[in-house]
Amino acid sequence: MKVLKNTILFIFVATIFLLVACNDNESRYAIPPQYKLTSKLREGLSIDSLIKISEALRADESIEFNDLYADAILTWCKCYQRNDDSTYLYASRTLSKLSALPDTSYAYRKIKADIELITGFSLIVSEPDSAIDHIGKSVHYAELIGATELVVKSHLYIGEICKNRGDYITSLQHLNTIQEICDTLPTLYSNASWIITVLADIAGLATEIGDERLVSLTIQTASFYYDNASIYSQTYYLYQRVRSHFYFDQYLLAIFNAQRLEKILQDANDYTLLSWAYVIHGLSLSRINESEDAELYRNKADSVMRQYNVAAIKEKRMLDGEIAAMNGKSTEAYHILFDSISSDHRHFEYRSLLESRKHFYQSVNDYKSICELQKRQNWYIDSLQANVIFNNVNARMASERNNSKRMREEVANSKEYVEQMRTNQVYERIVVVAILILSVLTILFRNYRNKLKYKDKVEKEKDKLREELSGMISDVKNTEDMFKEASQRLQESINYAEHIQRSILPKPEALEMCNITGSFIFFSPLDIVSGDFYWFSQIGDHLIVCCADCTGHGIPGAFMSMIASTIISDICKRNAEDISPSVILEQLNTDLVAELGHNQSDDGAAKDGCDISILSLNTKTKEATIASARRPVIVIKDQEMIEVKGVRRSIGDTEFGLNNKPFVDTKLQLHKNDTIYMFSDGYTDQFGGQDNSRLNLVNTKRFLRAIHNDDMDEQGLTMQEFFTQWKGDYPQTDDVLFMGIMV
Numbered sequence: 001m002k003v004l005k006n007t008i009l010f011i012f013v014a015t016i017f018l019l020v021a022c023n024d025n026e027s028r029y030a031i032p033p034q035y036k037l038t039s040k041l042r043e044g045l046s047i048d049s050l051i052k053i054s055e056a057l058r059a060d061e062s063i064e065f066n067d068l069y070a071d072a073i074l075t076w077c078k079c080y081q082r083n084d085d086s087t088y089l090y091a092s093r094t095l096s097k098l099s100a101l102p103d104t105s106y107a108y109r110k111i112k113a114d115i116e117l118i119t120g121f122s123l124i125v126s127e128p129d130s131a132i133d134h135i136g137k138s139v140h141y142a143e144l145i146g147a148t149e150l151v152v153k154s155h156l157y158i159g160e161i162c163k164n165r166g167d168y169i170t171s172l173q174h175l176n177t178i179q180e181i182c183d184t185l186p187t188l189y190s191n192a193s194w195i196i197t198v199l200a201d202i203a204g205l206a207t208e209i210g211d212e213r214l215v216s217l218t219i220q221t222a223s224f225y226y227d228n229a230s231i232y233s234q235t236y237y238l239y240q241r242v243r244s245h246f247y248f249d250q251y252l253l254a255i256f257n258a259q260r261l262e263k264i265l266q267d268a269n270d271y272t273l274l275s276w277a278y279v280i281h282g283l284s285l286s287r288i289n290e291s292e293d294a295e296l297y298r299n300k301a302d303s304v305m306r307q308y309n310v311a312a313i314k315e316k317r318m319l320d321g322e323i324a325a326m327n328g329k330s331t332e333a334y335h336i337l338f339d340s341i342s343s344d345h346r347h348f349e350y351r352s353l354l355e356s357r358k359h360f361y362q363s364v365n366d367y368k369s370i371c372e373l374q375k376r377q378n379w380y381i382d383s384l385q386a387n388v389i390f391n392n393v394n395a396r397m398a399s400e401r402n403n404s405k406r407m408r409e410e411v412a413n414s415k416e417y418v419e420q421m422r423t424n425q426v427y428e429r430i431v432v433v434a435i436l437i438l439s440v441l442t443i444l445f446r447n448y449r450n451k452l453k454y455k456d457k458v459e460k461e462k463d464k465l466r467e468e469l470s471g472m473i474s475d476v477k478n479t480e481d482m483f484k485e486a487s488q489r490l491q492e493s494i495n496y497a498e499h500i501q502r503s504i505l506p507k508p509e510a511l512e513m514c515n516i517t518g519s520f521i522f523f524s525p526l527d528i529v530s531g532d533f534y535w536f537s538q539i540g541d542h543l544i545v546c547c548a549d550c551t552g553h554g555i556p557g558a559f560m561s562m563i564a565s566t567i568i569s570d571i572c573k574r575n576a577e578d579i580s581p582s583v584i585l586e587q588l589n590t591d592l593v594a595e596l597g598h599n600q601s602d603d604g605a606a607k608d609g610c611d612i613s614i615l616s617l618n619t620k621t622k623e624a625t626i627a628s629a630r631r632p633v634i635v636i637k638d639q640e641m642i643e644v645k646g647v648r649r650s651i652g653d654t655e656f657g658l659n660n661k662p663f664v665d666t667k668l669q670l671h672k673n674d675t676i677y678m679f680s681d682g683y684t685d686q687f688g689g690q691d692n693s694r695l696n697l698v699n700t701k702r703f704l705r706a707i708h709n710d711d712m713d714e715q716g717l718t719m720q721e722f723f724t725q726w727k728g729d730y731p732q733t734d735d736v737l738f739m740g741i742m743v
Helices: 002-028 033-043 047-059 066-080 084-100 106-122 128-145 148-164 168-184 192-209 212-223 231-247 251-268 271-287 291-308 315-326 330-338 347-363 367-504 508-513 554-574 581-595 696-707 712-727
Strands: 518-524 532-539 542-550 610-618 623-629 633-637 640-644 666-669 675-679 736-742
Touching: 033 047, 033 066, 047 066, 066 084, 066 106, 084 106, 084 712, 106 128, 106 148, 128 148, 148 168, 148 192, 168 192, 168 212, 192 212, 192 231, 212 231, 231 251, 231 271, 251 271, 271 291, 271 315, 291 315, 315 330, 315 347, 330 347, 347 367, 367 554, 508 518, 518 532, 518 712, 532 554, 532 736, 542 554, 542 581, 542 675, 542 736, 554 581, 554 610, 581 610, 581 623, 610 675, 623 633, 633 696, 640 696, 696 712, 712 736
Parallel strands: none
Antiparallel strands: 518 736, 532 542, 542 610, 610 623, 623 666, 633 640, 633 675, 675 736
């Protein structure tokens, strides 16, 4: 009994412990409230405010994974700004950092679903196939967490892609799926802003496809949520409603709802949507022959567009053309309504354009052309409703009927064929069995006769082959063992060489202690050991920094890097009181040639050396002195980029003569937060990108100009990510060293 009580007590305590541990673990991966504010964008939260919130979140180190959530918020902001390139960049950064979260957590699945959907949205026009792939991943994670809104958005975006491809049937299937999901929601769904926006999107797509039934249904359903929705959602719904009324020739309804929309937009200061509403309002008035009012709203639209730099929509040209025709300006109307830009419309827009062109023919009393336009309009209506939708459905049904008929015929033919095969198989089996029996008897007889004759001979051959095979196996095994042993010794030697090289190189974090604002070192050997090396030392008030690229890579390059770094250290110790980068380069050249004087080619020129740049920074006065051998140094001083090119002469070059210039010092007076970048050619010479080209110095400088104001640690990570993304699946071509110093 006592043992039973102790067991029950132990189970109880363990259960409490597990529950507490699970709660602590879940709270660790809880989504911060700053990220949840992204849902407020559609309710009127400004993008600038959310960007400031993300910056504050990135600076708040008390929140775990703060960089991940900050990048995710910026992905939302860039998406709402319609900046597809920046959206894709921040989405890629977010997805790469997402691996820090466990994939079973709610936070991982929620952010994964959000960012994959945003990525797909940004690629709808440029890369529709990739967009569908990303949206499919979003649906998977959205279903895991029961995110109905994300599933609906996914169907909406896929419907947009299908519509753009002209596959109206599939697009309508996705829209009907969304309608069915919305019908299953509670009668008064809590998030009215979301559902009215979704229904407005459905109405917009259905308008372009020509499904008036679906447009009417969604507009009616959305009206139940109108009063509880945000101003942004109300205006978006009203704009889609005005647009659908106009394209289905319901001009009075379009005018009435345009007046409602304009009143709200004037109070909300949304001038883009206001100018577009004026255009549709004016067009609707023109279609009911209210020419003076139509021109009034055209002028209102022009005024708003000019004042707030708003881009015009395609319907604006139709309105301009109709007003020109009404005012008797037939030449101007013809130019507007019949040029190539105005005629480049999809079915639903082109049918309305034909209505605008009637105004031109009315102005010149060409009633025959008006009749022709009316016929073409009727044809577009019929083709959109019958040919595009119903004929496709009938074609599918006809195809299914043909397939069914063909299958029935194939089944009947198969039955007849099977019966014939059964009859033939009986005779074939009898013949085959007889042949097999005779063949087996013949073979057995011959084998028995030959067995005795060749038995001894076969056994001898087997014994001989066994001996030869055994010897070959033994030789192969010995060779394999020798190869493994040699390979292991070589690998151990290389690993030890890496240990020696790493121990000689100064620790990157020591550079932060040299009275500078910040720094980073991106060091990536091609092989285990590297021909690139860096060296730095604080000598009095001067910080000496070297960035070098020695001949070759791997073990030969590593030997050169260790020799050169040792010589540099010795030079700085000997001349500690008065030393400049040009003096270091001249002395390094002299000592290296003396050290490797025996290593020359047949013509007497040295084969080994290095390209190197050296910086001497007075950490008190901020004066920088730079000298370089064949390596550029990039300095960003007061937001201005300066390239110090150095001398076209390598260290260890014995062909250097009197006609060549000596190494020279370049002095620059820097200020706090100015940046200096030193790097080897392995970074700029890396092949990659879409066309497998070199990264080159121009792209590197352009990228540095974009990130030089960031924190140095973040710059280092960004430069590494930029290099990795450029390289892609292509192999690394050389050792890579990239250093950044913020004064």
